[in-house]
Amino acid sequence: MRWSQAFISxxxxxxxxxxxxxHKLLARAGMIQRLAAxxxxxxxxxxxxxxxxxxIVREEMDRSGAQEVDLPILQPMEIWQETKRWERYINDGILFxxxxxxxxxxxxxxxxxxxVTDMVRKSVTSWRQLPFNLYQIKTKFRDEIRPRFGLLRGREFLMKDAYSFDVDDKGLDVxxxxxxxxxxxxxxRCGLExxxxxADSGxxxxxxxxxxxxxxxxxxxxLVFSESGDYGANIEKAVTGELPEPWAGEEARPFGRANAPTPGLITCEDQARHFGTTTSRIVKTMLYEAVRHDNTSFVAAVLIRGDLDINEVKLPKALGILHALLLPEHRLDAIAHTPPGFVGPIGLxxxxxxDDVPVYVDRSLANAVNVYCGANEEGTHHSNVSIARDVKIAGIVEVATxxxxxxxxxxxxxxxxxRGIExxxxxxxxxxxxxxxRCEVADQSQKLVPLVMGCYGLGIGxxxxxxVEQNHDSEGIIWPVPLAPYTCVVAALxxxxxxxxxxxxxxxxxxxxxxxxxxxxxxxRPGVKFKDIDLIGFPLRVIVGSKALAKGAVEISTRFERKAxxxxxxxxxxxxLRTIAGGGRRLVLEPGESAGG
RNA sequence: CGGGGCGUAGCGCAGGUGGUAGCGCGGUUGCUUUGGGAGCAACAGGUCCCCGGUUCGAAUCCGGGCGCCCCGACCA
Structure with a gap:
């Protein structure tokens, strides 16, 4: 391509x-343009x-044995209602x-x-037709609450999605x-770290x-990692090992009423300071509107150590419900008889x-003794609370962040x-x-069984x-060779x-x-060319200029090294050619070929 | 969903006591220049987001709407 003929700005x-x-660099390089948010x-x-x-994605999907299909992206409401996702996605406000x-x-x-499930159920009737994996590379839509970061969170985006079908879990594992x-x-292959x-499956x-x-x-x-590298999880999913318990080895003292904090002491930190203890001894009682899968709901209390936070992604699963919404403040009074700060598990x-407000206790508090909790009365706390002894527990759960x-x-x-980009x-x-x-086949014992599915997404854009996030400098993009729009630029200065x-x-x-x-x-002018070339970030650059040419030479450099x-x-x-064969990041010269920079 | 901000030339922005719009970059033409976003000159380019109101007159004031951006989304 001749630049003078190319649509590049x-x-x-x-x-x-x-x-x-x-976003900045792709826009400045003229590679993307915003049409709407x-x-x-x-x-x-x-x-x-x-x-x-x-x-790259297509080659590797094909290599894995998956088969490419093209499914409509404009889909009738009816199939979405079959899986109950219509209502859910509409409620979440993310479905166009x-x-x-x-x-x-x-x-x-x-x-x-x-x-894809509809496609399969219409044409597959026997286990003998399985297994298979169907994929497509196609534009998808999500009415994001807050699109941002350019291509990183768009409302229209290119995604590869694949769906595997097996008769049993063993096949799915494969x-x-x-x-x-x-x-x-x-x-x-993209050179990405x-x-x-x-992860949570959301x-x-x-x-x-x-x-x-x-x-x-x-x-x-x-993202949460262990120092040793043997654990990695999204924070939505991450669990921790046993935390040290400040009450380890203590005798449970008699339940009592704490010296009253002033009503202004709302946070666990303030209260711990007031009681002369650590936040780990303050019990945080959170009230949730728990919505069941059948859309009925109830109020539940969740107890956690004051130095920990409840992970609201983990919570619904731990409670066996569809989702949990923190109770708005104006509803606290009717249930806990107090504004925030003094809610407790006793007397709700x-x-x-x-009939009652079930109280769930985070694992971190399961053995707690001699801790403080709100007394459901403004400005008042209980002291020397022993969770197992004094609280009617509906369940021990694992919901800490x-x-x-x-x-x-x-x-x-x-x-x-x-932090990471998914x-x-x-x-x-x-x-x-x-x-x-009802996507079912007859298995080997002639029994009708639902297919076991897997799904696999990959964001192309x-x-x-x-x-680009991972490969750039102050001048612009440093494209990995496999993703560069052109591998090499030859510039006549x-x-x-x-x-x-x-x-x-x-x-x-x-x-x-x-x-x-x-x-x-x-x-x-040469300066303009240099700037554009660096900004767009072609991996290799050949500069042909009158100065070097007078000595019969051209200058070659890689975007990564920048040394010509x-x-x-x-x-x-x-x-x-030799440099490309060598990966394109570092110039590969013949011994003795260099005449210096 | 709550809070804040913005909307003026292709891009980045200024203006705003009401009088019909400007700067930088970019563009066009000419001359000069030619190794890291050149200089001079001339020119072109605007629904000042939209609708309504006030006014002799609105980019500017008032009301409504739309769009966009940022922050937060409740930890008792």
Missing amino acids: TLREAPGDAEAIS GIYSYTPLGFRSLKKMIE HLDDRKSGSFALAPTAEEA HYKKMEKAYRRIFE YVLVQ AIGGSASEEFMVVADTGEDA TPPAGQ AREGDPSPTGNGKLLIK VGHIFKLGTKYSEAM RTVASA QRDADVLAKAGAIYEELREKGVEVIFDDREE ESVPVAKAVETV
């Missing part, structure tokens, strides 16, 4: 709404990188949906479990492992799930229609917290969708953006006939040798 300044580095166009240059990513002329409703789908392997190959962590449902995360400060997820008044420095659940060292997510769905949609001819010849030869190369033949070497004109092409 770079920006000296990033659009004002760009926040993340990848969370909705981006790819320019020819940006689309080239996107296509690179698509091809619309009506057609005849009043039918449709979704612009964020995932395709229903569509597919799951295959996908993990395929994903590892994909991210390794990533980690695999345990709204998709299912049992096990793991996320592929690119570690980056702009990441929206908090259940709301109408409920992991903290940096907590012991690792594996017993090896402490936990660290980093680029891939693999789930064991089980039979959630196949049962709801997001992975490209992650690559001057409009001099000899310069243009030599540069043109090198460009033509590289092209013939199969290198993806762009020829900067623009009528621009003079190379004889006749050796330029082979130097480029």
